[in-house]
Amino acid sequence: MKYAFFVGCTTLGRLPGYEKATRKLCERLGVELIDMLGSSCCGTTYMESLDEVTALSLAARNICIAEEMGLNILTICNGCTETLTKANATLKQDQKQLDEVNKILKEIGREFRGTIEVKHLIRALKEDYGLDKLEKAVTNPYKNLRVATHYGCHLLRPSDVMRFDDPNTPTSMDNIIEATGAISVPYPEKMECCGGPIMGIREDVTWSIGLDKINTVKKHAETLITSCPFCYLTYERAQLMKENKPDLPIIHLPQLLGISLGLSGEDVGLSHNKIDSEFLKTKQGA
Amino acid sequence: MTEIIVNSESRVFRDSLLKNHGAERLMLCYQCGSCTNDCPVARRIQEFRPRNIARLAMYGQKERLFSKDLLWLCAGCYTCYERCPQQVHVSEIISALRQAAFLEGKIHVTIKNIVSSLPLHGYIMEIGEFENELRQDDGLPPAPEPSLSEISTIMTRTGILARVGGG
Numbered sequence: 237m238k239y240a241f242f243v244g245c246t247t248l249g250r251l252p253g254y255e256k257a258t259r260k261l262c263e264r265l266g267v268e269l270i271d272m273l274g275s276s277c278c279g280t281t282y283m284e285s286l287d288e289v290t291a292l293s294l295a296a297r298n299i300c301i302a303e304e305m306g307l308n309i310l311t312i313c314n315g316c317t318e319t320l321t322k323a324n325a326t327l328k329q330d331q332k333q334l335d336e337v338n339k340i341l342k343e344i345g346r347e348f349r350g351t352i353e354v355k356h357l358i359r360a361l362k363e364d365y366g367l368d369k370l371e372k373a374v375t376n377p378y379k380n381l382r383v384a385t386h387y388g389c390h391l392l393r394p395s396d397v398m399r400f401d402d403p404n405t406p407t408s409m410d411n412i413i414e415a416t417g418a419i420s421v422p423y424p425e426k427m428e429c430c431g432g433p434i435m436g437i438r439e440d441v442t443w444s445i446g447l448d449k450i451n452t453v454k455k456h457a458e459t460l461i462t463s464c465p466f467c468y469l470t471y472e473r474a475q476l477m478k479e480n481k482p483d484l485p486i487i488h489l490p491q492l493l494g495i496s497l498g499l500s501g502e503d504v505g506l507s508h509n510k511i512d513s514e515f516l517k518t519k520q521g522a
Numbered sequence: 523m524t525e526i527i528v529n530s531e532s533r534v535f536r537d538s539l540l541k542n543h544g545a546e547r548l549m550l551c552y553q554c555g556s557c558t559n560d561c562p563v564a565r566r567i568q569e570f571r572p573r574n575i576a577r578l579a580m581y582g583q584k585e586r587l588f589s590k591d592l593l594w595l596c597a598g599c600y601t602c603y604e605r606c607p608q609q610v611h612v613s614e615i616i617s618a619l620r621q622a623a624f625l626e627g628k629i630h631v632t633i634k635n636i637v638s639s640l641p642l643h644g645y646i647m648e649i650g651e652f653e654n655e656l657r658q659d660d661g662l663p664p665a666p667e668p669s670l671s672e673i674s675t676i677m678t679r680t681g682i683l684a685r686v687g688g689g
Contacts, residue, residue: 243665245645249653252660259662276644276668281598282633285617286624288543290680294640297672340679344672393600394613403604429562429599436632437594441566445597505660 237364239310239355240302241269242320245277246465247312253505254465257490258312258357260503264494265365265373269310272301278316279323281390281433292333293340295323299354300346308353310360312490314464318390320354322397356391357490358463359400362408370415375498377417379521383492384457385409385420386449386471388464389429403427409463409489416496417521423456425449432470446474450484459485459513461492472510485513492516524586532582535622539579542621544614551576551610557602563595570595572602572612579615584622593620594630624685637686641677644668 247254262269279294299320302309311317327334328350338347355363361370387406395403404427410420431445450471453460462468468486475482487509494504501507501517539545557572558564564571569592578587587593593616602612623629629637636646643649645668654664677683 245647245649248657248665249645249647249649252657252662255657255662256660271663271666273666274669274672275666276673277640277646280636280640280646282636285598285620286629286633286637287621287680287682287685290677290682293676293680294673297676340676343679344669344675346672389597389599389601394603394611427601429597429601431562431597433597433599434563434595436636437591437630438567441563441595444566445562 237266237360238268238270238307239360240272240305240307240352242272242275242278242298242302242309242311242316244311244313244316244465246469251465251468251488251508253491253508254312254468254488255505257488257494257499257504260499261490261494261497264497264499265370267360267365270305270307272298272305272309275301278313278319281315281319283319284322289333289336289340291319292323292326292337295319296327296337296341296348297344297346299324299352300341300348303349303351306351308355311354311356312463313466314356314388314390315466317354317356318398324350324352324354325397356400356463358391358408358412361412367411367415370412370493374416374496376496376520378496378519379417381418381516381519382421382457383413383418383487384423384453384460385413385426386430386460386462386467387427388462388467391463409461412489413461413492416493418492418496418519421456423452425452430464430467430470432466435470442470443474443478446470447478450475454484458515459487461487461489463489475511482511485509485511485515487513487516496520526578526581526583528581532584534582535584536580536582539582539615539618539622542618544611545579545618547608547610548576548579548615550608551580552608553577554607556605556607557612560601560605562599562601563597567595572596572616575619576610576612576615579619587619588623588626588628591630593623594633627685629686634686637682641670641674641683644670644673
């Protein structure tokens with residue numbers, strides 16, 4: 237298995253631990269990640285609500301780079317996943333939009349051909365790697381570790397575009413987590429947005445949305461597992477900004493997986509997590 | 523509640539919205555409120571009511587829709603999109619309304635800054651020497667160097683750069 241690795245702005249610039257854990261996890265699983273030279277921001281999830289052609293063209297430029305590499309894209313940000321998936325689907329289906337975008341791309345010497353797929357890490361693990369194989373790769377299973385999963389929005393929604401898992405009662409991330417021996421607990425409002433996208437518009441609302449989930453999760457689990465850098469930062473910052481004693485560790489999915497595959501805390505960049513997450517290393521069974 | 527006044531201007535605005543990709547089904551909204559019910563922002567901001575946004579859009583009430591930060595409060599979570607029994611998709615209506623607002627030069631400053639960053643840095647923020655040094659400490663390769671000229675060409679060509687005041 238080999239992918240063009242689209243890291244995404246927030247992870248590249250703010251979350252080295254997330255990127256490191258993803259790279260080490262894939263290395264351990266024998267999944268090859270190739271960097272996408274010349275790639276940029278996906279276009280942001282905001283762009284389509286400003287100008288659709290710009291959104292499609294910026295996303296398509298990144299997709300073209302992967303097409304030239306002859307590889308499917310692997311993403312680790314829900315926002316990038318949605319932006320790139322939507323552009324990929326639209327341009328594969330809509331000849332009029334494709335013509336317009338390709339006219340623009342021609343000016344930079346590129347062409348969208350519609351030859352690849354975009355997959356978030358969760359989707360790649362489920363559809364390409366396989367849960368059975370993943371379960372067999374777990375060498376240090378967790379014991380009595382209760383975690384809450386946060387899917388975030390754009391991994392699954394809008395569902396007619398993303399076409400992955402179930403937007404209301406998803407199981408993909410929970411199943412991956414249970415392959416590590418951890419227990420994925422059910423909890424109220426599991427599918428609610430983190431509130432991150434309006435952090436720069438109404439910060440107070442973002443913290444309110446974030447802390448409501450934090451407080452709910454604390455009643456059910458020891459940690460909240462995220463699959464998106466924005467969600468991660470929102471839940472981390474909400475606690476750091478608003479709580480005297482931030483104490484719900486937020487852990488990136490590949491960090492959780494990595495430790496169960498025998499990687500060290502340093503391998504998965506655990507020390508980068510601002511809310512102490514070192515406890516994860518002590519949760520293995522005998 | 524402010525009176526809704528329907529005139530030729532409001533009809534023209536409404537009709538132009540309906541032509542927007544994703545907003546075609548606006549008039550099928552029967553105001554059930556499923557969108558508002560599950561909206562994480564509506565639960566916390568009294569003025570933000572997706573159902574009311576759909577209603578105001580049906581009546582072409584541009585001025586009220588464009589007032590204050592109303593349109594920019596949507597988190598884009600698509601919960602309403604999944605809930606709508608009529609597939610009106612208020613999130614898409616809001617997207618169409620933002621496009622219309624932006625055509626009149628109205629855009630939230632935070633989003634404007636993000637857009638303006640793209641031709642300068644290729645990313646939503648600068649990822650330069652400082653960030654790359656930190657990356658190196660973790661054994662990570664330097665961030666891909668985006669082709670800024672390609673991004674500028676795209677954004678100039680679509681006109682968005684001039685509209686955010688960056689080109």
